[in-house]
Amino acid sequence: xxxxxxxxxxxxxxxxxxxxxxxxxxxxxxxxxxxxxxxxxxxxxxxxxxxxxxxxxxxxxxxxxxxxxxxxxxxxxxxxxxxxxxxxxxxxxxxxxxxxxxxxxxxxxxxxxxxxxxxxxxxxxxxxxxxxxxxxxxxxxxxxxxxxxxxxxxxxxxxxxxxxxxxxxxxxxxxxxxxxxxxxxxxxxxxxxxxxxxxxxxxxxxxxxxxxxxxxxxxxxxxxxxxxxxxxxxxxxxxxxxxxxxxxxxxxxxxxxxxxxxxxxxxxxxxxxxxxxxxxxxxxxxxxxxxxxxxxxxxxxxxxxxxxxxxxxxxxxxxxxxxxxxxxxxxxxxxxxxxxxxxxxxxxxxxxxxxxxxxxxxxxxxxxxxxxxxxxxxxxxxxxxxxxxxxxxxxxxxxxxxxxxxxxxxxxxxxxxxxxxxxxxxxxxxxxxxxxxxxxxxxxxxxxxxxxxxxxxxxxxxxxxxxxxxxxxxxxxxxxxxxxxxxxxxxxxxxxxxxxxxxxxxxxxxxxxxxxxxxxxxxxxxxxxxxxxxxxxxxxxxxxxxxxxxxxxxxxxx
Numbered sequence: 001x002x003x004x005x006x007x008x009x010x011x012x013x014x015x016x017x018x019x020x021x022x023x024x025x026x027x028x029x030x031x032x033x034x035x036x037x038x039x040x041x042x043x044x045x046x047x048x049x050x051x052x053x054x055x056x057x058x059x060x061x062x063x064x065x066x067x068x069x070x071x072x073x074x075x076x077x078x079x080x081x082x083x084x085x086x087x088x089x090x091x092x093x094x095x096x097x098x099x100x101x102x103x104x105x106x107x108x109x110x111x112x113x114x115x116x117x118x119x120x121x122x123x124x125x126x127x128x129x130x131x132x133x134x135x136x137x138x139x140x141x142x143x144x145x146x147x148x149x150x151x152x153x154x155x156x157x158x159x160x161x162x163x164x165x166x167x168x169x170x171x172x173x174x175x176x177x178x179x180x181x182x183x184x185x186x187x188x189x190x191x192x193x194x195x196x197x198x199x200x201x202x203x204x205x206x207x208x209x210x211x212x213x214x215x216x217x218x219x220x221x222x223x224x225x226x227x228x229x230x231x232x233x234x235x236x237x238x239x240x241x242x243x244x245x246x247x248x249x250x251x252x253x254x255x256x257x258x259x260x261x262x263x264x265x266x267x268x269x270x271x272x273x274x275x276x277x278x279x280x281x282x283x284x285x286x287x288x289x290x291x292x293x294x295x296x297x298x299x300x301x302x303x304x305x306x307x308x309x310x311x312x313x314x315x316x317x318x319x320x321x322x323x324x325x326x327x328x329x330x331x332x333x334x335x336x337x338x339x340x341x342x343x344x345x346x347x348x349x350x351x352x353x354x355x356x357x358x359x360x361x362x363x364x365x366x367x368x369x370x371x372x373x374x375x376x377x378x379x380x381x382x383x384x385x386x387x388x389x390x391x392x393x394x395x396x397x398x399x400x401x402x403x404x405x406x407x408x409x410x411x412x413x414x415x416x417x418x419x420x421x422x423x424x425x426x427x428x429x430x431x432x433x434x435x436x437x438x439x440x441x442x443x444x445x446x447x448x449x450x451x452x453x454x455x456x457x458x459x460x461x462x463x464x465x466x467x468x469x470x471x472x473x474x475x476x477x478x479x480x481x482x483x484x485x486x487x488x489x490x491x492x493x494x495x496x497x498x499x500x501x502x503x504x505x506x507x508x509x510x511x512x513x514x515x516x517x518x519x520x521x522x523x524x525x526x527x528x529x530x531x532x533x534x535x536x537x538x539x540x541x542x543x544x545x546x547x548x549x550x551x552x553x554x555x556x557x558x
Contacts (some may be wrong), residue, residue: 004061006056007024007058009054011317020058020303021035021038034063036063041181042182043179043184047306047307047320050308066212070178070181079107085107085109087099088107088111088230089112091523093148093267093536095536096536097539098539099170102203104543104544106546107257111232111258112143114141116213118198120143121242123137123142127425133351135259135349135350138349140349140497141267141269143447145535150337153532155184155533166537166540167183169181174200184425186228189360192362214232215232217273218231220262225516229260231257254530261519261549261550262518262519263520264519265539268500273482274403278399282513284502286405287406289500290374291374291375291466291494291496292373292470293356293373293494293495295372295490295491296359297370298368299368307387317515318364324473324481326473328473329468331376331377331378332375333375336373337371339359341366342448343370345359345450352423354428355497367448370448375466382409388412407501413494415495421493422454426452426453428458429493430457430458430491431444431487433485435459435471436485445489506521510545510548526538
């Protein structure tokens, strides 16, 4: 007999398999000796009251052995003779598009401007050591995209566009823990996600696809109103054929022309792509974003606050999470991408920028917890608030200027932050309570941010549109959660890459660009996703629409 139960237990019971089995058997009235297996299907923590509970949905196998896998496997056939589709970008949108194309019998040719997920690590380490950012290999560019080194959070509210369960199962098939299928807020961890991404690449190669690293798309090939391929620049020193699958050692670099429909999944930081699209007259539009800071507390303090105990998390609970949201003067102020037990990282993609993000390992065992604390910004705010310092006029300028106006504001704020940080990756920072009260911090607490911090009056030089809303938002959050508003916390500038500042306009039904057949703008970089899972879902949808378009265009099943 197989039965499922909803139970509510204390953390020490949820953490001990034997205790949990005994609890289920006693509660449901059967002999524990007949319980051959117990599988956790859903798990969440209820920390609203002083007594913490873990809510579980479990499947009990009574006098019966499990006959089903913990996750659903996907079959990837040999597509080496299949019709090829170009996938630009090897982030979650691009990788899941490529895998779905293989399922549909199509051959993906993946081009990625950065390095493979392991080679990227060397360039990331160099940022802290030399204060220099490689514009093609950094925390945003490279295999796995921005998500590869930012905790691997898999929680999303976007569940109407496709199967989020499918995305999680594919991750499990490629090495992620099956815990992600059960946890309410699943994450893989930045220490384990690179291996999972590498396994996904190997699946693509084994099926007959190609993956080209250090290969940057420079232009689309357009014939009439149809995209028929793209032109790419191969960086000198590209990886070997075993990794790239490109049929050559890549040592000489050069140009690469690829033919086929294009799934464009370049991520939210590929500003050169946005500029190219604007210059080429390919329809794009400005999109709202959110900007602010990384806020870092001691992890023990967040544990104490969230678990209502001076002992913090204790032996059986994970590092505590939080989520805050409020409205200040008609704009949202909220926490974003919370990383318990994690690190603040330098996420710039070029020189003369400071951008920060957060990440955490799978055990979330670090000394600090951080999150983005950001303010909603809409395109119309740029003009009404006078946020652009240059001559760009987002409402009266050319179509290209209007489309890129929010991106220009991002760049402007990141450059200002870099100037405040002594023109290095040393980040300007301020204690939280000092910021709220408009005071300079004469010293700063220890931080996880490896390049170092520099005391700076963020309340003075950040746009007032942002700073005054953050100040009021922090007061609200401090009243909601006693102890949260404290000078033990430090604000690190600036968080700007919360989402794409540009939307590449596409048809809602076919997911193709509104003007060009054969071009499928995809994922977060196209303005249609916000995180690993939603980008993966959008990648699968774009692959499906591309396959349907090819079938209708040729009149044959691909």
